[in-house]
Amino acid sequence: MSEHLGRPWGSSTHTTPLQAPLAAWEVKVIDAVGGVIAFWGFKHNHGRIWALLYLRSSAMTAAELQGNLGLSKGAVSMLTRDLERMEIIERLIDPENGTRRYVANTELTAMISSMIQRREAGVIRQARTTLHEAEKDARKSGASPDVVDRIRRMRQLADVMEQALMVFLGTTHLDFRGFLESVRLAMRLRRGGAARD
Template sequence: MSTSAPASAKKNKTVPHPELDALAERIGEFIQYWGFKRIHGKIWAHLYLSEVPLDATTLVKRLRVSKALVSFSIHDLLEYNVIREVARGRGRTVLFEANPDLTGIILNVLKLRERKMLTRITAAADHLGATAEGSLREMKVSPKKLGDMRELMNSAETVLDFVIGSGAESRDLFDGLKMMMPSAAD
């Protein structure tokens, strides 16, 4: 029994496309800047730009990377809801597409990743603040600057909680910002 992908997923999977590769690479660099892996951006770019959903084997061939790397990366992208499973082909073939809700993706990443980071930073600053003042002086840490840093983290947490906790208002905020940006057509 064959486990090959449906014909729609087989199109253009092995033909090199340097222009597409270059764009996917730039998107990978951008995504890497924001703390994800370059491969995440490259996979997302291929899925987002594809006219049809793609399977992991097609991504392996297009990106010329290992099946394990694509598999782990797909798992990560699914966790953040950046991509989604849309169909199952013959055998164990699973087809994926990019989540078209970019605002939702951003809000989800803020909630799942950035919020946790801020919590860990705040906890570490609180832990340092609980250190005896003599120890802080020995470390040459300014209690005032540490207090300022903790206030900054509290403010950042408050703003982030507002953005990710506002539901529809968050989407309105992002959509409003997008509308304020000049378009390429202008």
């Protein structure tokens, strides 16, 4: 995943101020991403952390994430662990002083596919398993053939949904990187224009 992450450790002299206030446009972007992530069943702040790291395009410490996003130390610790496990961010260690910093995964298509697979595919598989067990239980309990057949059809629907999801995830070639880079450029130009006014 490393080739799809932000700048490698030590490749930039840029550091993010500990308590740097976010620009209004940054807040909008970060909260918008958080909202989408929350809609998918994750935590709002999962999306906010990733969005900040992606926008800043540099490694940030947990303390910097706390200061910029107004989160507690415990919340950042828990959220970054979750994001690391899902390969949405990666932790880097400064070999000189052991400082931990985080960078964003920028391979958006693969990341989104992974998130969808973790959530939607898991739900569908669970439904299929439950329906299969219910079908067996219904047969054993002497349910009418018509009822058993209806359960079987619902199980088959779950099979079709899972197959369709796997096909979608395997064939999608959407790449949102270019789109987001365009948004970032537009925001920079907009800020520059506002500064001149």
